[in-house]
Amino acid sequence: MKTDIEIAQEAKxxxxxxxxxxxxxxxxxxxxxxxxxxxxxxxxxERVQSNPDGKLILVTAxxxxxxxxxxxxxxxxxxxxxxxxxxxxxxxxxxxxxxxCFGIKxxxxxxxxxxxxxxxxxxLHFTGDFHAVTSANNLxxxxxxxxxxxxxxxxxxxxxxxxxxxxDMNDRSLRNIVVGLGAKADGFVREDHFVITVASEIMAILxxxxxxxxxxxxxxxxxxxxxxxxxxxxxxxxxxxxAMAALLKDALKPNLIQTLExxxxxxxxxxxxxIAHGCNSVRAxxxxxxxADYVITEAGFGADLGAEKFFDIKCRxxxxxxxxxxxVATVRALKYNGGIAKEALSVENLPALQVGIANLxxxxxxxxxxxxxxxxxxxxFVTDTRKEIDFVREFCQERGCEFAISEVWEKGGEGGxxxxxxxxxxxxxxxxGFKVLYEDSLPLKEKIETIASEIYGAGGVTYTAAxxxxxxxxxKLGFGELPxxxxxxxxxxxxxxxxxxxxxxxxxxxxxxxxxxxxGFVVILTGAVMTMPGLPKKPAAHQIDVDDNGKIMGLF
Numbered sequence: 001m002k003t004d005i006e007i008a009q010e011a012k013x014x015x016x017x018x019x020x021x022x023x024x025x026x027x028x029x030x031x032x033x034x035x036x037x038x039x040x041x042x043x044x045x046e047r048v049q050s051n052p053d054g055k056l057i058l059v060t061a062x063x064x065x066x067x068x069x070x071x072x073x074x075x076x077x078x079x080x081x082x083x084x085x086x087x088x089x090x091x092x093x094x095x096x097x098x099x100x101c102f103g104i105k106x107x108x109x110x111x112x113x114x115x116x117x118x119x120x121x122x123x124l125h126f127t128g129d130f131h132a133v134t135s136a137n138n139l140x141x142x143x144x145x146x147x148x149x150x151x152x153x154x155x156x157x158x159x160x161x162x163x164x165x166x167x168d169m170n171d172r173s174l175r176n177i178v179v180g181l182g183a184k185a186d187g188f189v190r191e192d193h194f195v196i197t198v199a200s201e202i203m204a205i206l207x208x209x210x211x212x213x214x215x216x217x218x219x220x221x222x223x224x225x226x227x228x229x230x231x232x233x234x235x236x237x238x239x240x241x242x243a244m245a246a247l248l249k250d251a252l253k254p255n256l257i258q259t260l261e262x263x264x265x266x267x268x269x270x271x272x273x274x275i276a277h278g279c280n281s282v283r284a285x286x287x288x289x290x291x292a293d294y295v296i297t298e299a300g301f302g303a304d305l306g307a308e309k310f311f312d313i314k315c316r317x318x319x320x321x322x323x324x325x326x327x328v329a330t331v332r333a334l335k336y337n338g339g340i341a342k343e344a345l346s347v348e349n350l351p352a353l354q355v356g357i358a359n360l361x362x363x364x365x366x367x368x369x370x371x372x373x374x375x376x377x378x379x380x381f382v383t384d385t386r387k388e389i390d391f392v393r394e395f396c397q398e399r400g401c402e403f404a405i406s407e408v409w410e411k412g413g414e415g416g417x418x419x420x421x422x423x424x425x426x427x428x429x430x431x432x433g434f435k436v437l438y439e440d441s442l443p444l445k446e447k448i449e450t451i452a453s454e455i456y457g458a459g460g461v462t463y464t465a466a467x468x469x470x471x472x473x474x475x476k477l478g479f480g481e482l483p484x485x486x487x488x489x490x491x492x493x494x495x496x497x498x499x500x501x502x503x504x505x506x507x508x509x510x511x512x513x514x515x516x517x518x519x520g521f522v523v524i525l526t527g528a529v530m531t532m533p534g535l536p537k538k539p540a541a542h543q544i545d546v547d548d549n550g551k552i553m554g555l556f
Contacts, residue, residue: 004111005555008119011260019258023088023291031253033127036118039253040266040287042212048290054088055294055323055427056285058310060367062359063302063500064490066342067332070111070379070409074328074416075298077114077408078423080261081416082294087424090292091116091263094280094300095130095255095270096123097198099170099533102541106556108270112409114416116257116265120552129206130168130197130270132251136219136244137166137200143240144224145179148188154237155227158190162514163224164531168197172534195531199275202244204519206251207269207281208317215252216245218518232477235518254284261413264291273300274490275531277309277521282318301490303327303363308455311370312436313483313521321434324426325367326419327376327401329360331384331392337501346383353388357395358502362493364399366455369437373430375402377419379409402426440481444471444513447484448524452508456493459505470513474522477515485521487529495527 002010016038017027029044059078061071075091082089093116096108107123109115116122125131144163148156167174174194180187197203201222209215220236227233235241254268266288269281278300279285288295299306307325314320331353332345338356340349360376367374376396378389389405396403404422407415438450445461452458463471474480491497494506512525525531535541543554 003556004109004115005119005553007113008109008115008117008260009551011117013117014258014262016256016258019262019264020256023090023264025291030256036257037121037127038256039127039250040256042253045283045287048287051290053289054292056289056320057294057296057324057326057423058307058322059296059298059326059328060303060307061301061328062333062363063304063337063492065333065336067330067336067345069328069330069333071298071328072108073111073114073409074326074377074379074406074419075296076110076116076259076265077406077413077416078326078419079263079265079296080114080259080408080413081420082296083261083263084413084417085420087294088292089263089294089296090288091259091265092280092285092288092295092297093265093267094298095126095267097130097196097270097272098124098168099196099198101555102535102544103170103533103539104536106540113260113412114408115260116267117260118257120555122257122267123555127255129251129255129268132247133200133203133206134166134168134197136247137197137202139244139247140222140224140235140238140240141165143238145187147238154233155229156225156233157228158188160226161190161192161224162226163222164193164195166195166197166200170196170533170535172532175530175532196272196533198270198272199531201516201519202248203269203271204276204516206248207271207277207279208314208519209252210282212245212249212252215248216241218520219244220518222518223515230473232517252283254281254287273306273309274529275487277313277485277519278306279310279314282314285320286318303366304455304493305486305488305490307367308437308451309485311434312438313485315434316436316483317520321432322372323432324373324375324423324430326423327360327363327367327374328379328406329376329392330379330381331388332381334360334392339500348385348388350387350391353391356501357392359493359500361395361399362457362502364396364401368400369454371433371435373402373426373432375404375419375422375426377404377406380405380407440483444475444480444484444522448486448510451484451486456508457502457504457506458494458508461508461510463510464512467510467513474513474515479515479517479522482515483521485516485523487523487525487531489527489529495529
């Protein structure tokens with residue numbers, strides 16, 4: 001059996017100019033990064049604004065398990081299926097982070113015969129967007145420390161510096177550090193921290209900004225510290241905005257690549273959904289809607305994280321209205337939620353499926369609260385039995401959901417025709433009445449508790465004393481009407497990664513709260529979730545190599 005990277009490397013790619021031409025983009029509207037990658041010029045984006053919007057299809061999933069779900073694979077395969085059926089479709093995805101690529105999760109280019117390519121480029125440096133975010137983030141950190149060193153005119157309280165440096169790599173040793181050691185000229189000694197680049201507020205800003213002007217305004221609102229009176233000090237106060245924007249101006253432009261079947265794909269931005277808002281850029285999604293009749297996008301991890309943030313943060317801010325949701329599950333993952341060990345998932349086990357399907361049931365109920373039609377798809381494995389598939393089909397149909405099998409990993413677009421047909425049928429017969437879960441006017445605590453109870457199924461929420469004080473201060477500073485971005489483990493509906501299936505009556509634990517004023521949301525850290533991951537005992541980096549001909553091996 002061929003690996004994903006072998007399939008991708010054997011593919012015959014079309015020139016990105018030819019791929020773009022299929023959807024009416026001229027060569028002059030592209031900024032080329034070699035033969036197979038390009039950024040879309042601002043002039044094109046401005047020119048298509050008068051075009052009507054296509055239909056917006058969100059792909060989400062149940063909680064991730066070691067058994068695999070295949071959300072990105074399904075998104076890519078669905079786009080390929082639309083192309084095979086003669087429809088004008090574009091895929092809008094996030095860029096992968098280097099952290100998971102060299103850690104445990106791997107890349108985010110899809111899998112099997114439903115991938116976006118060039119796979120190695122996408123999973124590694126791509127067009128440099130993440131490096132630009134990292135540089136802009138750390139420039140702001142350097143300007144902040146330099147301001148303190150050069151006399152501290154803004155009276156920054158060095159005990160209340162909240163801006164963190166970032167790196168797009170898992171590195172637990174950088175979570176908590178001390179900077180400024182050495183001579184007086186080497187800086188002011190203080191505790192500092194790193195987050196992974198995809199958790200940086202600048203990544204969130206890049207993905208939520210409408211244009212360069214909006215980007216600069218958002219950058220200016222970033223709170224880097226508080227002064228000795230407890231007042232916010234911003235990036236604008238540090239005169240950092242212009243230089244940061246200069247580093248980000250090209251990163252703001254969406255990237256165009258292709259699938260294995262040459263369907264256009266806009267891949268842009270990459271915030272994690274467990275510690276950020278988990279969606280590709282607003283700019284890419286809105287541009288795609290002007291380019292195609294159907295736009296397939298995805299939100300990270302399970303629907304309790306990615307889809308909730310897609311709806312309550314991205315759609316709220318950008319005025320997007322999704323037309324249908326595709327909810328991805330696998331028989332194997334549902335049996336895993338039913339308590340079966342990974343090694344035994346290939347054996348038919350209806351009792352375990354009946355227990356584990358409660359996880360899918362909760363996600364269905366959650367999505368129905370947003371009043372968007374739902375299509376559940378089973379990402380097919382050869383070990384799935386007819387009885388297991390029929391059980392899931394009937395379960396979904398009894399709850400008002402459409403259902404389809406997806407075989408895109410094995411068959412590419414051909415294996416997604418059943419799903420694409422079901423999505424088209426749903427778009428025709430069911431109208432979306434999308435609405436967000438909570439109103440802006442709710443106090444921050446009520447927003448937190450609404451998500452915890454309505455989406456996660458919690459019986460209550462507890463707060464550390466520090467978190468309660470932070471909530472109180474943020475309300476006083478005028479941030480109470482912002483949406484909340486919950487940072488939570490992706491492995492469970494709760495904040496405890498060991499609680500599989502559908503836990504009920506548990507208590508959510510809020511340990512820290514801070515505002516991302518430029519992004520426009522308040523981040524809520526729950527449980528033990530980390531904003532700088534660590535590497536596993538056997539990192540994927542051990543398997544990655546380059547042969548004598550420069551061919552990359554072991555990337556997945």
